[in-house]
Amino acid sequence: MELMPSLLSAALLLLLSPGTLTGVPKMDAVSVPIGVEVRNLLHNSRPLTLSTGTVYRGILLGALKRLMSTNANFAFTYTEDRNYGPSLDSVNGLAGNDYDRTYWELLVETPDGNITRPDVGIGCYIPNANENIILNFTTW
């Protein structure tokens, strides 16, 4: 039977592939380390500084989801805006609201300490290595 060796090697490959029959999930190759800082000067809270990362050219939303799944001190929620995509609604149980005119602002601090306010949200922003992403609870 000529078919047998190729069938056998296919079965072996399947067994050796991560996440198939072994039950081990395939890990993303996270290559862009970033910091995430939760800042809330409105309530005089101490900033919370955490570390996570993205895959090459990955979006911030992916990094925040990764952080939430690996760190019990960080949780966030978002909703999908029909035009602009994901909008960050709450961080660690605190949500902005129209009555108080509060929201979670997205800021980016580069390694040289320069802070900018990106003109896109968490679904579009692509972090660079060693940036500190600041989730800043503030008013508008």
Ligand code: B12
């Ligand atoms: C007012 C406004 C805000 C207010 C909304 C307050 C409120 N409840 O009204 C505040 C200050 C909260 C805000 C925040 C942000 N905004 Co804004 N915002 C605007 C603005 C000037 C008008 C929106 C509006 O009222 N439209 C009219 C109403 C009737 O339509 P609407 O669909 O109901 O509007 C809602 C959405 O626009 C939503 N919204 C507002 N900004 C953003 C940003 C994102 C990423 C999402 C998903 C939704 C969203 O809030 C509005 C009210 O509910 C627009 C620019 C413009 N001239 O359109 C920018 C604009 C939409 N915002 C923008 C950005 C980038 C942001 C921030 C990410 C800025 C930051 N770095 O923090 C944050 C969002 C952070 C987060 N938590 O996800 C960009 C989006 C571009 C893009 N493709 O992603 C715009 C186009 C301005 C720009 N820079 O060009 N924003």
